Amino acid sequence: MEKYFPALSAEFARTLAALKGRRLAVVGHARPDGDCIGSQVSLARVLRALGHEVICVNTDPVPRRLEYLVGDLSFVRPHEVPATEDWVSLWVDCADAGRAGDKARERFPKPFANIDHHLSNNGYAEHNFIDAGAAAAAEILAGIFADNKLPVDALAAKALFAGIMTDTGQFRFNSTTHRTFLLSAELVALGASPSEAGGEIYERESLGKLQLLQRFLASLTLDCGGLVCTGSLPDGIFQETGTSVEDTEGLVDYARAIDGVEIGVLIEERSGAIKASLRCKNPIYRVDQVAAQFGGGGHACAAGLNLKNIPVAEFRPKLLGALAAQIANVSKTAKSAS
Amino acid sequence: MEKYFPALSAEFARTLAALKGRRLAVVGHARPDGDCIGSQVSLARVLRALGHEVICVNTDPVPRRLEYLVGDLSFVRPHEVPATEDWVSLWVDCADAGRAGDKARERFPKPFANIDHHLSNNGYAEHNFIDAGAAAAAEILAGIFADNKLPVDALAAKALFAGIMTDTGQFRFNSTTHRTFLLSAELVALGASPSEAGGEIYERESLGKLQLLQRFLASLTLDCGGLVCTGSLPDGIFQETGTSVEDTEGLVDYARAIDGVEIGVLIEERSGAIKASLRCKNPIYRVDQVAAQFGGGGHACAAGLNLKNIPVAEFRPKLLGALAAQIANVSKTAKSAS
Numbered sequence: 180m181e182k183y184f185p186a187l188s189a190e191f192a193r194t195l196a197a198l199k200g201r202r203l204a205v206v207g208h209a210r211p212d213g214d215c216i217g218s219q220v221s222l223a224r225v226l227r228a229l230g231h232e233v234i235c236v237n238t239d240p241v242p243r244r245l246e247y248l249v250g251d252l253s254f255v256r257p258h259e260v261p262a263t264e265d266w267v268s269l270w271v272d273c274a275d276a277g278r279a280g281d282k283a284r285e286r287f288p289k290p291f292a293n294i295d296h297h298l299s300n301n302g303y304a305e306h307n308f309i310d311a312g313a314a315a316a317a318e319i320l321a322g323i324f325a326d327n328k329l330p331v332d333a334l335a336a337k338a339l340f341a342g343i344m345t346d347t348g349q350f351r352f353n354s355t356t357h358r359t360f361l362l363s364a365e366l367v368a369l370g371a372s373p374s375e376a377g378g379e380i381y382e383r384e385s386l387g388k389l390q391l392l393q394r395f396l397a398s399l400t401l402d403c404g405g406l407v408c409t410g411s412l413p414d415g416i417f418q419e420t421g422t423s424v425e426d427t428e429g430l431v432d433y434a435r436a437i438d439g440v441e442i443g444v445l446i447e448e449r450s451g452a453i454k455a456s457l458r459c460k461n462p463i464y465r466v467d468q469v470a471a472q473f474g475g476g477g478h479a480c481a482a483g484l485n486l487k488n489i490p491v492a493e494f495r496p497k498l499l500g501a502l503a504a505q506i507a508n509v510s511k512t513a514k515s516a517s
Numbered sequence: 518m519e520k521y522f523p524a525l526s527a528e529f530a531r532t533l534a535a536l537k538g539r540r541l542a543v544v545g546h547a548r549p550d551g552d553c554i555g556s557q558v559s560l561a562r563v564l565r566a567l568g569h570e571v572i573c574v575n576t577d578p579v580p581r582r583l584e585y586l587v588g589d590l591s592f593v594r595p596h597e598v599p600a601t602e603d604w605v606s607l608w609v610d611c612a613d614a615g616r617a618g619d620k621a622r623e624r625f626p627k628p629f630a631n632i633d634h635h636l637s638n639n640g641y642a643e644h645n646f647i648d649a650g651a652a653a654a655a656e657i658l659a660g661i662f663a664d665n666k667l668p669v670d671a672l673a674a675k676a677l678f679a680g681i682m683t684d685t686g687q688f689r690f691n692s693t694t695h696r697t698f699l700l701s702a703e704l705v706a707l708g709a710s711p712s713e714a715g716g717e718i719y720e721r722e723s724l725g726k727l728q729l730l731q732r733f734l735a736s737l738t739l740d741c742g743g744l745v746c747t748g749s750l751p752d753g754i755f756q757e758t759g760t761s762v763e764d765t766e767g768l769v770d771y772a773r774a775i776d777g778v779e780i781g782v783l784i785e786e787r788s789g790a791i792k793a794s795l796r797c798k799n800p801i802y803r804v805d806q807v808a809a810q811f812g813g814g815g816h817a818c819a820a821g822l823n824l825k826n827i828p829v830a831e832f833r834p835k836l837l838g839a840l841a842a843q844i845a846n847v848s849k850t851a852k853s854a855s
Contacts, residue, residue: 243776344688344689347711348715349687349688349689350682350687350688350701350711351682351687351711351712351714351715351719352711352712352715353712355705355711355712356705357702357705357706358702360698360699360701360702360705361698361699361702363688363698364695364696364698364699364702367693367694367695367698368695373685373688373689373690373691373693374689374690374691374693376689377686377689377690378798381689381774382773382774382776382798383774383775383776384771384774384775384776385775385776386737386739386746386775389734389737389771389775390734392734393731393734393735396727396728396730396731396734397731397735399724399727401724408724433722433727435720436719436720436721436722437721437722437723437724437727438720438721438722438723460716460720
């Protein structure tokens with residue numbers, strides 16, 4: 180059978196051989212998501228099945244909705260790993276070593292392996308397994324495991340499936356390919372359950388999160404001739420709804436999902452400071468360039484910014500002005516190109 | 518290679534042979550969804566490629582978000598097909614002939630073929646292609662086309678993919694299997710684009726629909742000790758938000774998706790009448806039995822009811838009482854079984 184990642188898989192086999200007998204720490208990023216935890220769990224389980232002592236290391240705890248993947252693995256914080264102990268570190272889903280947090284970087288200053296799918300990954304480890312064409316770090320791992328016929332048990336398969344499912348927005352982002360579906364089929368055959376993943380990940384909302392969504396939806400306005408949809412969350416909303424910063428995840432996608440809207444915006448007021456998230460449907464709008472005008476950054480379709488000491492009433496028209504200018508620029512370029 | 522649907526595919530080949538030279542009408546159900554339109558488009562395109570003259574027939578128009586699948590096919594209403602013309606009818610995604618609407622049944626009284634995945638399908642056609650284990654009618658068609666090496670062009674592949682994607686809730690309902698992912702991989706190889714499908718189907722909301730969602734979320738209450746979450750839409754909300762009955766689709770899922778909630782409820786007030794939708798996470802709650810107490814019905818996890826001449830203030834406590842009794846019954850049974 181054809182290999183999913185021929186070069187990476189061969190290098191992985193060599194790397195495994197070099198790790199024989201070593202204790203392994205699988206490091207994930209701060210505020211871990213489905214792809215991070217899914218990649219950590221699956222890699223840790225496969226390595227443990229091969230005879231290694233393994234721990235998973237994160238600066239932040241495993242989110243409630245991903246706890247079903249943890250099983251009997253130990254997830255620890257960087258400071259809980261004694262400095263006297265010798266652990267080889269394998270990093271997953273981290274575009275750069277900073278993504279794991281300062282404490283992780285201090286405890287594991289020499290990343291041994293780096294498995295990731297971010298275009299911006301700079302290859303910070305001794306052995307780098309990077310494919311920016313993969314929909315998830317979990318897709319790379321699933322492929323490498325299959326190519327090398329490594330022992331993937333049911334929980335490892337569930338973890339890989341969760342990583343792929345979340346990082347593809349349930350199989351619909353641009354990154355979702357023929358290979359994504361083939362590997363998902365293999366994972367289901369190995370014990371992954373799409374309905375279990377769906378229930379655990381998407382059907383465990385808090386009432387507070389829905390109240391946050393409700394408040395966000397109530398604030399939506401169409402701007403820039405209907406091409407921009409803006410929603411905002413006032414200061415104090417987290418206390419009011421019993422939610423936290425993490426619960427704002429996904430809100431801005433509702434603004435972007437409106438027919439005719441090209442750019443969705445979320446403006447959060449947090450005790451005098453402002454955080455804004457920008458999302459567009461089409462990369463030609465380069466919202467990272469707009470965010471950069473306010474000291475922020477990100478990707479062409481997903482960017483953000485943080486500002487201090489500016490009231491929303493002052494910031495909002497500035498941001499909408501910058502977006503209007505960007506849209507005008509884009510349509511001018513599109514016209515002159517046609 | 519192993520066949521996806523060996524028996525159905527062999528029978529389909531024989532049926533095709535019998536249809537040689539005939540004009541074919543591909544009939545779908547009223548208020549068509551992604552699986553209905555996806556199945557109709559793909560079957561019609563394959564049959565046309567095989568040399569048949571083909572039309573698609575529906576009582577209701579193709580929804581806006583599925584229009585990208587129509588291409589150059591003709592979708593017509595039953596009354597637009599002259600009674601003098603001779604068309605052989607092939608029905609897709611219709612559990613019974615009534616699902617297509619009275620006019621379709623009158624115009625095509627003798628269904629020739631019936632391709633469906635509903636458990637309750639009673640085999641109303643001359644040739645029946647039913648597999649209740651399939652996630653979508655489009656999954657059956659995709660499998661049959663692959664098994665028989667029939668010509669599936671890019672738009673047919675997109676249509677089949679849309680059918681599978683929507684009927685599996687983006688690859689997460691219980692019906693999603695190893696086969697679902699294998700066939701989806703094949704469809705992507707044939708030209709289906711997950712991101713195009715995601716954009717067309719899930720990123721073309723109206724602002725009114727989001728306002729409807731906002732109003733529904735604002736009304737949510739936890740009942741029956743947190744096991745039931747109920748939301749309601751008052752009379753006149755459609756005019757107020759510029760929406761229609763179709764826009765309520767999916768609202769009740771937000772109520773069900775709360776952690777700890779087992780049953781989500783939507784109560785709609787429509788000029789004196791009441792429509793209620795019940796959804797549960799676990800089939801043990803049999804919401805169809807609760808709906809039946811009010812003259813409604815449905816499936817174990819998804820049921821509904823319609824009542825006239827009862828105010829919401831009177832209906833709501835009755836429904837919650839019936840749900841509380843059902844929950845008590847279920848936990849009693851669960852206890853005595855353990």
